[in-house]
Amino acid sequence: MDELSTSPYQFRRTQSCRVTNKGNLGTIASLTFSQKQALNLSWRLLKPQASTCFRKIFLELEIASPKVKQIFYKAALVDAFNKDEDNSATMEVHIKLTTKFFDELLSTLDDENEFVAKIRGIGSAHAILAKGSNFSSDIWERLGEIAMERVCSHEVVTKTREASRAWRTLIAILIDELRGGFEGELRQHRKSSSTDQIEMGKVEDEEELHAKLQQLRMDYNHTLPYT
Numbered sequence: 435m436d437e438l439s440t441s442p443y444q445f446r447r448t449q450s451c452r453v454t455n456k457g458n459l460g461t462i463a464s465l466t467f468s469q470k471q472a473l474n475l476s477w478r479l480l481k482p483q484a485s486t487c488f489r490k491i492f493l494e495l496e497i498a499s500p501k502v503k504q505i506f507y508k509a510a511l512v513d514a515f516n517k518d519e520d521n522s523a524t525m526e527v528h529i530k531l532t533t534k535f536f537d538e539l540l541s542t543l544d545d546e547n548e549f550v551a552k553i554r555g556i557g558s559a560h561a562i563l564a565k566g567s568n569f570s571s572d573i574w575e576r577l578g579e580i581a582m583e584r585v586c587s588h589e590v591v592t593k594t595r596e597a598s599r600a601w602r603t604l605i606a607i608l609i610d611e612l613r614g615g616f617e618g619e620l621r622q623h624r625k626s627s628s629t630d631q632i633e634m635g636k637v638e639d640e641e642e643l644h645a646k647l648q649q650l651r652m653d654y655n656h657t658l659p660y661t
């Protein structure tokens with residue numbers, strides 16, 4: 435049985451992740467003790483299948499957004515030359531990173547500030563991809579829709595109402611904060627680039643660093659099969 439597609443509890447694509455912590459899905463602090471317990475218990479059961487689940491999610495995201503495919507394609511090409519596994523960002527590495535990320539998130543459910551800071555940190559780390567690789571907020575939205583459908587229809591999650599509701603809340607907040615961190619970092623960079631002339635040298639240094647990073651990681655456009 436395909437554990438990720440046969441549940442009666444299906445989410446429709448039209449269901450928006452924009453119904454978030456500011457909307458009617460609540461905040462992490464609003465989760466009840468038993469919802470937090472349900473999250474931890476279902477994550478323990480999901481974790482052995484997490485690679486399969488996240489691989490399906492990222493593959494589906496690639497289909498939904500060709501930009502994602504291009505970004506991972508570039509990262510895989512760079513990896514072919516780069517022996518530094520800690521700094522690789524291929525889809526396979528992302529599958530492991532996302533599993534680790536959920537482990538960390540679920541251990542901070544009682545500290546909303548830390549929980550939000552962790553997510554926003556990941557969102558802002560992707561802002562560098564906006565310039566050279568056209569990473570944009572809609573990628574987070576699509577990721578949210580797909581994750582909502584895949585995770586929330588998993589039999590481990592649909593088993594109890596508590597777990598279903600808690601995972602919906604968690605994923606909605608996750609996407610909201612990933613997007614918030616990403617857009618915040620972009621705004622910050624634009625602001626410092628345009629208004630703070632004294633900081634220009636620093637910005638240029640940063641840009642040079644980004645350019646080098648992109649040259650290393652991203653400048654393979656001419657080899658891409660997509661235009």
Ligand code: HEM
Pocket residue numbers: 501502505506509523528531532535556559560562563569573577647651
């Ligand atoms: C929940 C989803 C995601 C998680 C947990 C995640 C996690 C991470 C982490 C931890 C890093 C290293 C950041 C750093 O330098 O400190 C990273 C970088 C990266 N991620 Fe993701 N990521 C996610 C989604 C995505 C998506 C959807 C894409 C594809 C479009 C992507 C592409 C990349 C790339 C290319 C880098 C390297 C950026 C660079 O050159 O520094 N990530 N990601």
